[in-house]
Amino acid sequence: MTAAIDIDDVSVTLGGVSVLESVSTTVDEGTLVGLVGPNGAGKTTLLRTINGVLTPDRGSICVAGKGVAGLDSRAVSRLVATVPQSTASTFEFPVRRIVEMGRTPHLGRFGTRTADDRAAVEKAIHRAAVEHLADRPVTAVSGGERQRVFLARALAQDTPVLLLDEPTSDLDVNHQVRTLDLVADLVGEGRTVVAAIHDLDLAARYCDELRLLHDGRIRAAGPPESVLTDATVEAAFGAQATVTTHPVTGTATVTAFGSDSSAERDGTVHVVGGGAAATPLLHRLDAAGFDLSVGAVSVDDPDAELARTLDADLVTVPPYAPVDGETREAVTDQLCRADAVVVADVTVAPGNCPILEAVLDAATPIVVVDGRPVDARNVAGARGRRLVRRLRERGTVVDADGVVSAVQRAVDAVDRRPAETDPRP
Amino acid sequence: MKTSVRTGAWIGGLIGALVAVTLVSATIGPVAIGAGSVADIALASLLGGATDAPASHRTIVMSIRLPRIALGALVGFALAAAGTVMQGFFRNPMADPSIIGVSAGAATGAVAAIVAPVAVPVALPVAAFVGALIAAFGVYLLASEGGRTPVQTLLLAGVAVQTFLGAVVSFMLVSAGRDIQEAIYWLMGHLHHSTWGEVTVATAVVLPAFLGLLVYARDLNVLLLGEEDAHSLGIEVERTKRLLLTVSSLLTAAAVAVAGVIGFVGLVVPHVMRLLVGPDHRILLPTSALAGASFLVATDTIARAGAAELPVGIVTAAVGAPFFLYLLRKREVQSP
Numbered sequence: 046m047t048a049a050i051d052i053d054d055v056s057v058t059l060g061g062v063s064v065l066e067s068v069s070t071t072v073d074e075g076t077l078v079g080l081v082g083p084n085g086a087g088k089t090t091l092l093r094t095i096n097g098v099l100t101p102d103r104g105s106i107c108v109a110g111k112g113v114a115g116l117d118s119r120a121v122s123r124l125v126a127t128v129p130q131s132t133a134s135t136f137e138f139p140v141r142r143i144v145e146m147g148r149t150p151h152l153g154r155f156g157t158r159t160a161d162d163r164a165a166v167e168k169a170i171h172r173a174a175v176e177h178l179a180d181r182p183v184t185a186v187s188g189g190e191r192q193r194v195f196l197a198r199a200l201a202q203d204t205p206v207l208l209l210d211e212p213t214s215d216l217d218v219n220h221q222v223r224t225l226d227l228v229a230d231l232v233g234e235g236r237t238v239v240a241a242i243h244d245l246d247l248a249a250r251y252c253d254e255l256r257l258l259h260d261g262r263i264r265a266a267g268p269p270e271s272v273l274t275d276a277t278v279e280a281a282f283g284a285q286a287t288v289t290t291h292p293v294t295g296t297a298t299v300t301a302f303g304s305d306s307s308a309e310r311d312g313t314v315h316v317v318g319g320g321a322a323a324t325p326l327l328h329r330l331d332a333a334g335f336d337l338s339v340g341a342v343s344v345d346d347p348d349a350e351l352a353r354t355l356d357a358d359l360v361t362v363p364p365y366a367p368v369d370g371e372t373r374e375a376v377t378d379q380l381c382r383a384d385a386v387v388v389a390d391v392t393v394a395p396g397n398c399p400i401l402e403a404v405l406d407a408a409t410p411i412v413v414v415d416g417r418p419v420d421a422r423n424v425a426g427a428r429g430r431r432l433v434r435r436l437r438e439r440g441t442v443v444d445a446d447g448v449v450s451a452v453q454r455a456v457d458a459v460d461r462r463p464a465e466t467d468p469r470p
Numbered sequence: 471m472k473t474s475v476r477t478g479a480w481i482g483g484l485i486g487a488l489v490a491v492t493l494v495s496a497t498i499g500p501v502a503i504g505a506g507s508v509a510d511i512a513l514a515s516l517l518g519g520a521t522d523a524p525a526s527h528r529t530i531v532m533s534i535r536l537p538r539i540a541l542g543a544l545v546g547f548a549l550a551a552a553g554t555v556m557q558g559f560f561r562n563p564m565a566d567p568s569i570i571g572v573s574a575g576a577a578t579g580a581v582a583a584i585v586a587p588v589a590v591p592v593a594l595p596v597a598a599f600v601g602a603l604i605a606a607f608g609v610y611l612l613a614s615e616g617g618r619t620p621v622q623t624l625l626l627a628g629v630a631v632q633t634f635l636g637a638v639v640s641f642m643l644v645s646a647g648r649d650i651q652e653a654i655y656w657l658m659g660h661l662h663h664s665t666w667g668e669v670t671v672a673t674a675v676v677l678p679a680f681l682g683l684l685v686y687a688r689d690l691n692v693l694l695l696g697e698e699d700a701h702s703l704g705i706e707v708e709r710t711k712r713l714l715l716t717v718s719s720l721l722t723a724a725a726v727a728v729a730g731v732i733g734f735v736g737l738v739v740p741h742v743m744r745l746l747v748g749p750d751h752r753i754l755l756p757t758s759a760l761a762g763a764s765f766l767v768a769t770d771t772i773a774r775a776g777a778a779e780l781p782v783g784i785v786t787a788a789v790g791a792p793f794f795l796y797l798l799r800k801r802e803v804q805s806p
Contacts, residue, residue, distance in 0.1 A: 096702050122704030129699060136561075136694045136749040146692050150704035202703070 550762020553736025575605020
């Protein structure tokens with residue numbers, strides 16, 4: 046494959062502030078490359094440099110083997126079409142006229158539009174699905190519709206390279222996917238697309254490759270799964286993040302939690318989960334900075350998988366196996382080491398009753414998460430009901446949102462206890 | 471094609487309106503001459519035929535009324551065209567042909583020529599024209615940096631230069647002595663004593679300049695989307711801006727040089743036409759120019775129809791402002 050775009054050591058300074066520093070990367074022909082990164086990372090600036098709006102202070106950009114700096118804007122506009130992030134058009138041009146403007150690079154000074162031009166415009170209107178808007182003033186369509194109008198304009202421009210700046214930022218879920226499906230089709234036809242995309246999940250799902258920008262530099266480049274990791278996302282976005290695999294699309298999905306300066310909390314929390322009941326709790330507690338232990342859960346349970354991802358101390362049992370004495374002891378060890386124990390709204394079955402009994406036997410403060418009603422999740426009869434009732438009497442009952450603060454209070458209470466009565470061995 | 475049919479219909483209608491206004495205007499004055507007689511005299515002069523109209527009527531129509539009407543039409547045409555371009559260029563509804571100091575420069579040159587101790591023949595329009603271009607060029611230079619001319623800077627530099635030149639004009643006026651009346655009369659805009667010579671000179675500037683703008687109408691449309699968009703659609707933004715500024719300043723300078731400062735035509739007429747035909751400059755520019763021509767001929771007719779002739783600038787503002795306010799309330803004048 047040949048490089049459609051070759052960016053070599055490009056630095057850009059805007060208003061005395063360095064926005065891009067020594068950015069070098071290539072984009073292969075017929076690929077969709079996503080630019081991801083936090084606000085102000087330089088994504089838009091990089092796009093504006095590729096299409097020649099900005100001239101780099103240093104370095105060069107070649108599109109289709111031609112140096113952009115040496116081309117006039119007409120020549121560049123036949124190679125690169127751009128869909129801007131927001132176009133505040135206050136003039137009441139009909140949508141069709143806006144799309145027709147995409148043909149500007151192909152018209153002569155006095156030239157009138159040819160049949161080819163008109164056909165390209167109609168095709169673009171059709172592909173961007175804005176036919177129903179064609180005769181409306183562009184000022185009378187919504188922000189999301191306008192984005193597709195400008196995508197249609199870029200399609201009418203009929204260039205080998207397409208630059209999209211946040212093409213889905215104003216779109217609803219359905220149109221986000223439809224727009225990106227269209228972009229994927231264009232790439233399938235051999236066009237090269239570079240898109241700044243805010244939504245990391247969408248970026249991972251649609252892009253062949255990503256470039257992670259942060260502070261004007263490319264921090265990671267390659268396939269989405271290699272670019273989006275807990276560490277890179279945390280470093281670039283400053284947010285606690287968990288990258289997992291999306292169950293439906295099978296691509297990377299990023300869950301971020303606000304970065305809290307007090308996030309690195311001390312304390313170990315044991316979580317009783319199973320059947321994915323603990324998944325949201327584990328994410329929250331991990332993001333809050335607690336050390337975690339999990340047990341006992343089935344070895345293939347989603348909670349177990351997440352515990353491994355989060356590097357939590359994990360006790361498992363084979364699939365469908367009840368908790369035996371050895372497992373119960375291992376969990377009791379975990380409970381002794383923990384400053385607090387969180388009991389998720391797990392299904393109470395004869396198999397995991399020993400765990401709940403171990404929780405009641407240990408001296409560790411208990412936080413009970415109030416989720417599904419007991420009768421809806423108890424298959425262990427009177428024994429199960431009694432265990433849940435005693436847990437609720439002994440522990441603090443909170444909903445999922447309150448779990449971090451409840452755990453924090455429990456941990457603080459442990460810390461204030463005199464050392465000689467510390468129940469931990 | 472649909473657009474060209476619509477454009478043709480509008481232009482045809484507006485040319486018809488201009489002819490009608492011209493005929494009506496030529497009948498009005500101290501000596502009543504019928505419309506038929508006016509048409510007869512005009513056609514006879516144009517085509518070299520004979521007419522049975524009295525010689526005095528021929529003189530009044532051909533040497534007094536028609537040159538004045540023709541000059542009024544040209545000035546209105548030029549101002550409305552330049553105003554259309556400036557409003558598009560600045561994407562600002564308050565832009566008018568004088569926004570970058572053209573009128574202020576012309577006024578400075580004209581008043582200087584009027585109060586100058588030595589009277590030079592034809593010095594006044596030449597001084598006004600040169601003053602206008604110097605001011606516009608100065609504003610452009612002040613607003614440019616590193617090969618770029620941001621429109622906001624241009625706007626602010628224009629306001630500053632206009633204010634400064636206003637001070638210069640005021641100073642010349644207070645020290646003008648007996649010339650002050652002539653100077654003030656010029657500043658208010660006037661079309662009296664128009665000659666075919668002025669019409670010829672003004673046409674020589676206005677017509678090519680207007681055709682030049684027309685060629686760039688499509689580029690101006692694209693520029694309305696914003697400079698970055700225009701650039702990515704292949705417009706050489708800075709070069710196009712320079713060209714549009716130069717040509718519309720030429721148009722305005724020519725109009726101001728022969729007719730003084732006539733306000734409001736270049737502001738209101740493009741607005742009204744944009745309401746009627748939409749923002750596409752391929753149709754907006756010619757229709758605005760033609761409507762501006764009719765508007766100025768009509769207002770000038772009102773200005774000279776009374777017992778004492780008024781400067782036409784007073785009439786354009788007095789007629790234009792209420793009409794504009796009416797539109798503003800009724801249909802919400804769109805900011806471009």
